[in-house]
Amino acid sequence: MSNPTVHVVNLGCRVNRVESDRMTVELDRRGFDLVDEDDAEIVVINTCAVTGEAEAKTRKAVRHALGCARDPWVIVTGCAVNLHADVLTALSERVIAEPSKAKVAACAERLVADRLRDSPHSDDYDATTLTDLLGRSRIGVKVQDGCDNRCSYCIVWKARGPERSVALDRVLDDVRAAAASGIAEVVLTGVNLGAYRASDGSGKVLGIDGLLESIVRDTDIPHIRLSSIEPMDIDEALLARMAAHPTRVAPFLHVPIQSGCTETLARMNRPYDADDLLDLVDMIRGAVPGIALSGDLIVGFPGETDEEFECTRALVERIGFSRLHVFRYSARPGTPAATMPDQVPAQTMAARSAVIRALVDKTSRADAAARIGTIERAVIEYPGRGTLGSFHRVIVDDASDDLVGRLVDVAIMDVDSHGVLRGRVVRSAGAGAEASVDSR
Incomplete structure (x- = not known):
């Protein structure tokens, strides 16, 4: 008897991407075969509702899945479900709303219980699962969810709920698993990443700066990148941690300023003004x-x-x-x-x-x-192609097949007319190494 088949559709933000990856791994663990959407008996859609347009795309994705060749069940989860599940379930009796992403795999399993009963599958998976399934050199690690801000244009705080953080031990376990599976870079993600707060086990509460230091100290992951972080959550402590580990932490920050005008920011209910941003x-x-x-x-x-x-x-x-x-x-x-x-x-x-x-x-x-004339670390994602710590794309002609998925130091030589950098490999960077490299 063949295994049941499933396809996972991700819509929306970086946090959704990480959650979709986790659902994919869990579905594989439970015995599902991961296939193209047209071949799936079950389609899982991780929805987005950040804007009205995003919700329209969610409905379009559900209708597309319903029209696939095998008349699949469609399990919807995520922000749009938390806000308007009835709108999606009204599209078809084959649409099932599951608000809890942690329960999606179990929901899928119930739909095909008779098929899985006699299908051998593991109750666990080894460290290579992430790379085998997802085939990436970089992977997100979710450390935080929810938002307590009340920006006047945003509904995420309703869809995602209040701020809450993943326990430090769980984060470290996820990072270690990524490192053991050969992942070169983890991206720390959260709906409001800078709001991370968790105990270190001794009664001390760690913020995002303390989390970053713990990952550097207690794991062998070669490279760490911070995802989007609000301007008001960037402080001297966080920057000091980044500066202290220039070869382990990417020299990059994604800062959602939303506007550069003080009056506009006030209407947005953002807690800073234009001068604050420049400072x-x-x-x-x-x-x-x-x-x-x-x-x-x-x-x-x-x-x-x-x-x-x-x-x-x-x-x-x-x-x-x-x-x-x-x-x-x-x-x-x-x-x-x-x-x-x-x-x-x-x-x-x-x-x-x-x-x-x-x-x-x-x-x-x-x-x-x-950046021409400097040396910067890069994750080689394809032969001759990589992404620098600064998140610029780089062509590295001497980055051979055996360096794919690895972290290397690249000397930046030139930039083409499209703004794409070109460099050469200086050396392969070892896991956890704190080598001295040039900086701009």
């Missing part, structure tokens, strides 16, 4: 030389005038982002911003988005060019 960037660059800064930005927020947009444009130019995710404001029903006056026309938002994207294309190229 923060100065502190970051002073503490971690050569760091690359990425971010998120919303254009066309309700009430954003031409003058306010110009403040944002000027701040983005001054910061000099290496990359920036630019979002046109999308009204999310149930949020204060959705009913604010002076909604910005779609064509105005499109024009402003184009201005910022063109600007960031220039600042990204400048950030890349400034």
Whole structure:
């Protein structure tokens, strides 16, 4: 008797990606064969509801799955389910809502219990499972969930619930498992990563800086990257930890500023102003030389005038982002911003988005060019291709097949017309090594 088949669809943020990976591994452990969507008896969809557009994509994904060749059961989980499960289950009697992502695999197992009863499968899996199933050199480790902020455009705090952190021992176990499976880099993720708080076992509460130090000290993972972290959660303690371990911690921060205008930020209910952002960037660059800064930005927020947009444009130019995710404001029903006056026309938002994207294309190229002549660590993901600690792509012609999945030191030689760096391998970086490398 063949094993039942399943396909996992991920929508949304980095945290969803990590949770989808965990569901994939658990489904494999329970005896499911992982297949393409058209061949699946069960399709699991990890939904997103961060904007109205995201919820529309969720409904489209469910309808697509329902139309697949094998008339699959569709298990929906995630943020859209926590907010509007009835909207999704109304699409078909084959749609099952499971609010708990930890219970998705068990839900799938119940649907095909007769098939699994006689199917041999392991109650555990060895350390190679992650790489065997996911085939990656980099993997996310979820350390935190939920958000206590109340940004006026956001509904994530309702969908995800209050802030809560993964126990330190659990995080360390996940990182060790990744290291044992040959993963070169872990990305610490959370809905509000900087809100991490957990006991170290002796009564002391660790923040994100203490967690980072514990991972460096108590695991052999070669490289650690922080995912998105709010501006107000970046402090001297965190930057000192990053600076103390330049070859273990990626010189990179993704900072969702959302706007560069004080008045717009106030309407967004963000707890900082434009001057705070500039001071923060100065502190970051002073503490971690050569760091690359990425971010998120919303254009066309309700009430954003031409003058306010110009403040944002000027701040983005001054910061000099290496990359920036630019979002046109999308009204999310149930949020204060959705009913604010002076909604910005779609064509105005499109024009402003184009201005910022063109600007960031220039600042990204400048950030890349400034790295010529330095040595930076890179994860080699394909023969001749890798990603630097600064998250720039790099062409490394002498990175042979045996270096794929490895962490190497790369001397940056040049940058092409598209802003892609070119370098050569200086040496392969050993797990846990704290070698001395040049920095910008």
